[in-house]
Amino acid sequence: MPGKSLDAKFLKRTANASYFLGISGLAGIIVTVVSVAFVLISALSAMRNLSTPSTNLTGLLSSTAFVVFLIALEAVLIPITLFFSYAMYRIGNYYGLASLKLAAAVYAASIVLSPVEYLFVLPASSSFTVPASSYNLVPYFLLVFLFIIVVGLVEYVSLIVGFSGIFERTRIADFNTAKVMWIIGIVLIFTLMIALIFYGRGLKKLASQEQAEISIQKVPEGELRYCPHCGAKVKPVDLFCGSCGFNLKKDKEAQ
Secondary structure, eight states: OOTTTSOHHHHHHHHHHHHHHHHHHHHHHHHHHHHHHHHHHHHHHTTOOTHHHHHHHHHHHTSHHHHHHHHHHHHHHHHHHHHHHHHHHHHHHHHTOHHHHHHHHHHHHHHHHHHHHHHHHHHHHTTTTSGGGGGGGHHHHHHHHHHHHHHHHHHHHHHHHHHHHHHHHHOOHHHHHHHHHHHHTTTOTHHHHHHHHHHHHHHHHHHHHHHHHHHHHTSOGGGOEEOTTTOOEEOTTOSBOTTTOOBHHHHHHHO
């Protein structure tokens, strides 16, 4: 693995960005679930119908404080997501994974367009004063979210293929776990965030491999040996292969 193309420092920064996006996404899902539960419990305890909580929720969404919070959140998320997308594109380019490069482009576009989505949806939300009125807005929301759904499906499929591809090339199990979590995410959305956390873990291990590769380059060629499992170069003192994780100590004992 050429050190100039994907250095360990760059991979660690990308891993940290992946951790941040995964953890912040999980926090957002938890806050949303708790907020909705609170509204429903309040409505039931007060023996009200659901129209009142909807109105209160709409008031919150259209409040100045909430808009300021969204702007601050986007100001933090957008740069991190754009860097993460750039890094994903670079990793995909390094390993020859067109799917990972496509996922990077879609991921970047989705975060940049998210404020536009909010501006489209918020005006319509003010019509949710009674449950019956929501049926009249179905065509509107179908049109607004059609593009979002298509983009989401492209990102969903491309990341599954991308995670699979990087796992096949590196044999780092965390990338395969990220793929599994992403697949489950079609039903359980919070596992999409967990997939990003595992992706970060995989990048951390990839960074360790890169550092190992650099240290190997400093060892005279005559003193190097090769992993019997994957053929990667290893130092005589290594206990495990930095590429596939093969137990070199057991191999020595067997010999």
